[in-house]
Amino acid sequence: MTAPAGGAVAFLGPVGTFTHQAVLTWARERGTLGGPGAGSDEEPGAGPLRPEPLGTVGEVHDAVASGAADRGVIAIESSVEGHVVPSLDALVGSPDVVAVDEVVLDVSFDAFVRPGHDPGALTEATAHPHGLAQCHRFTASRGLRAVPASSNAAACRDLAGHQVAYGPRLCGELYGLETLAERVEDFPGARTRFLVLCRRDDAPAVLRGTDAPAWRTMLAVTPVVTGPGVLARITAAFGERGVNMSSLVTRPLKVREGQYVFVVTLDAAPWQPGVRDLFDDLLAAGDSLKVLGAYPAEPGGRGLDGVLPDHVPTGGVRRGDDAATVARGLLW
Template structure:
């Protein structure tokens, strides 16, 4: 029986694309949710064994709603990661194919997508009104449903396909190396076909209060064990001004002896350490290659 996967919907978003890459559709049932909290809460309650949400973008930084919900509202492990290339496209109703961009009066999209294309909009659509909507897919749907309006949507290639829109401009993001990091939460997980490129662990560390040099000591604990940290970020504890949790990604398994010693050392002098999970890491390029070479999804499904 195919297991269900909850993801930040609706269909036609980048999270939908990432979910399809991580969980081939012949093996799982993809269920869109309205918000990041909906996905994480559904997994936390056991309604879904897996969930997929964005956690970080190379241009706009962390998705703070994901981080804060993981800290304050749910207790779900991180069990997978995908680095996904983000290509934003400008889409118009099919009846307006070929019209000059100057005729567009309104651009609809999710705030993150708009932020990734500010330069393009400033240069090519300076007079167009920007309207924020809940998702890139919702922007595409609204453009489809308002054929008489001179509107355009910003979103992924899949949205143009699902909603029958025309591409007015492609690859309009301001930076070429635009990637989003998606995480899988829930049950222990492994891709059915592709081995991970690496593995990492995520931690949440709360420092002891009034301890000079506490963050330095945290970092030194990893240095002494030869563990590389790929990311460290602070988020408010929401308890007192000036107090923070630290999200840390380490290039080591939680079960490795060096990691265990580092965490034991931090806990011994008052740090609170929450182990968010050790998990496989994938890139879209590797997963996509498996779809077009001799070991495609179809070959896997019929072996």
């Protein structure tokens, strides 16, 4: 896929968010970059693709849906915190916007303070909710109160003298801040996946112009008739058609308690063998389906080595454990 020449790319701003870095990475990998906001990543002779910082993920969706932006980039999933729920719900709820590409970034947070701050007067830590969640230990060790911000860069830009902000290293320089500590995240090596959005009506042409060895599809499956075994029926259909499911997330339909949409990621494109048959099986069973995105799969794939015994939740039990351990893990 190439980035659209001359197009605006909307992202969660202000300048300096991780999402901004995702835009720059995507433009470098797939196409061209230039114009205001491109900063030091502007390449000589590159075409004028314009990063456009917006205030919220909702505004990014609206800009893409209305045509004000050619593409939008949103953070969708962290390897530590899981899905960015407002981004996921916006995609599930949008009739006009779909994902056509993916960018994955390493994410590390530095802790910033205002120059000249009183060290004894620091009472709050501020960042995007995912930033706060990923730096929980630092916040707790300093006895700070967590205050959510619309983005990590917004927290840095608007930092008050009694606050510590968590954000990308670049934000220190951008917003004239002092670095209190580097790499303050609880789990080093965290990665965040970002999706590149375009208008649903433009997606088939964009995807036809994309050459990739492997694909993923994000699909919303809503069983209209619920009852025992519904999820088993859906997962069995995947097995019967030989389509691998690499992620399954449940989100409430919001209109009525106890009703859910399943957001499934499958390791194939909608046009690949078996997938259309799978969709037909689910439609025949009465499910409502919506493809939320189709994009080239990250090289190497995910979880192919299996889950290491040390990495399963502590207190979980397995075949071969003694009876007392099993009884404790399963409660009886």
